[in-house]
Amino acid sequence: MSLRFALLALLTVEPMTGYDLAKRFESSVAFVWHAPDSQIYPELRKMAKEGLLTAEEIPWGPNGKKTQYRITIEGRAAFKQWMNTPLEYARERDPVHLKAAYLEWAEPSMAKQHMQAHIEYHRMRRGQWADMIAGLRDGTNEMLSKRLAAAAPQDHRRILEYKIFTYQGLIARAETEIEWGLRGLELIDSLSNTPPDDQPIHTPSSA
Amino acid sequence: MSLRFALLALLTVEPMTGYDLAKRFESSVAFVWHAPDSQIYPELRKMAKEGLLTAEEIPWGPNGKKTQYRITIEGRAAFKQWMNTPLEYARERDPVHLKAAYLEWAEPSMAKQHMQAHIEYHRMRRGQWADMIAGLRDGTNEMLSKRLAAAAPQDHRRILEYKIFTYQGLIARAETEIEWGLRGLELIDSLSNTPPDDQPIHTPSSA
């Protein structure tokens, strides 16, 4: 259900084709919400049918054409309403922690690989989000520039700050995951090298 | 795909009916992986057909009967193999941060409500996970006791430690989300009360 609101959010800036939107999803929105084009095109048609968007066929080259979608008043209202509706939190479904809970079933070397992959994944994410914030701050983020150009000046600051705040939250989350992964590596080592504690080893002196 | 491995994980302890499994999902595994019974029953039949489980009809009362599922050698092997396979990270799809990125579209009071709900949700989660850790440590967690009883003593420590580690990770994540939510509340306040900075206010003295 969020897909359509991600699309509406982008279309509040300017009309776009499905292809434009798919590209935005890859480059910017994907860091928060991913969607493949096979999902975007049908959803756009559906939204047009429901009156949230209008579809306009515009020529492209001599023989080609493309469909440009423009948000309608109803689309804007739907987006605003979504923004003013409390979120429902999805039930937990977390493969990483599911696996972690049964890590004794993995070879210690594989357990460590899981943690290393976790750390690397979240370091990569943290980097992407940090780049995103840098682009927001230094004015090189194209979508933000367009959005600001279309907005009232007194709204500029909140538009910017909320986006930075969003990515800061994702960075904080990534850092928590990195720390957890590092603690995991230590734990795996300590469990592999330490003799079992619940069965004291009987040495000649203690017997 | 993880559903079947969550089921296999539970069935490594003892044979269970679909109902047993659905209950475990609600009480313990659900804190990591949720599944409704309408998904569990068909999946069990499918797994039995694939040879990961055997299904045994056992009588229950005078007229009733129930189906008990037992993990097979192949089932154990499949679980172990999953545990030794690197995870693929799903693409980001995060409604909370999607919404946060466009928070200027929400009424300030609603924006604050979003943040408050976020904080409350994660405080609740943190509490549940803390209770889970307490139960693991003090021996009142039934599943853990059964699992330990079925395991070699030298494995007890790692079985326990990995579970605690898992829930500690979830608690850390919840705490990060709580902090982010609190910062969000501050940000919303500061953006509502502070005059816009990009347009200096021209007072008589500065004019």
Next chain:
DNA sequence: CGTCTCATGTAAGGAGTTACATGATTTA
């Protein structure tokens, strides 16, 4: 002339949600 980008789909299937539906057994 080839390759990259732009442009738009379909089709099959897996995963998960929500709602509906039924009946036996145990326990208070």
Next chain:
DNA sequence: TAAATCATGTAACTCCTTACATGAGACG
């Protein structure tokens, strides 16, 4: 005997994934 618990499903639907498929335009 009523209510709670045990037990097991189906059906319709949404959302998402993966793979397959096609063709025009721009650029070098």
